[in-house]
Amino acid sequence: MDCYNCRNSALESLPPRExxxxxxxxxxxxxxxxxxxxxLVIAPIQHVVALDELPADAHVELGTLLGSLSAALRSVTGCVKTYVMQFSEAEGFEHLHVHLVPRMADQPPDLKGPNVFGYLTDDEGDGVTAAERDRVAIALQGALG
Structure with missing residues (x-):
C-alpha cells in the first residue's frame, strides 16, 4: 500500500509543517x-479509512484537538472561526484525515463554506510555501503551549 500519511508517520523526523x-x-x-x-490536516497514526475504525479514546482525542487547534488558529491567523471537513476520497489519500480550515474575516464570499476548496492548488508551487507553512506551524505550537 502506498499511503502518504503512513509514510510520513513512520519517519523519525519531520519538518514543523508536517x-x-x-x-x-x-x-x-x-x-x-x-x-x-x-x-491543517489531522490524520490518525493508525491506517484507517473511516472514523468508526478508530478506538473510542481516539475520538475523544480528536475532539480535544479540534478545540485546541481552532483556538490556536484564531490566535495565530486571526480567523473568525474554523471549518471542519472529512472526505478522504482522493486517490492515494484514502487514509482518514480531517481538514481544519481557518475562515478569515475578509474571506471572499466565493471561497466561504464548501467553496473553501477553491483554495486547493494543483501544483504545490502555487500554494503556501514550505517556509511559510513551517512559520505557521511553529506559531501554532507556541499558541498551544
Missing amino acids: SIVRTQHWRVGHAFNVSLPGW
Whole structure:
C-alpha cells in the first residue's frame, strides 16, 4: 500500500509543517496543496479509512484537538472561526484525515463554506510555501503551549 500519511508517520523526523502536534492517535500537519495559510490536516497514526475504525479514546482525542487547534488558529491567523471537513476520497489519500480550515474575516464570499476548496492548488508551487507553512506551524505550537 502506498499511503502518504503512513509514510510520513513512520519517519523519525519531520519538518514543523508536517508535525505541528503528535499525540497517541493523531498527527497534525499543514496542508501542502493550499493557498490559505493555516489549513491543517489531522490524520490518525493508525491506517484507517473511516472514523468508526478508530478506538473510542481516539475520538475523544480528536475532539480535544479540534478545540485546541481552532483556538490556536484564531490566535495565530486571526480567523473568525474554523471549518471542519472529512472526505478522504482522493486517490492515494484514502487514509482518514480531517481538514481544519481557518475562515478569515475578509474571506471572499466565493471561497466561504464548501467553496473553501477553491483554495486547493494543483501544483504545490502555487500554494503556501514550505517556509511559510513551517512559520505557521511553529506559531501554532507556541499558541498551544
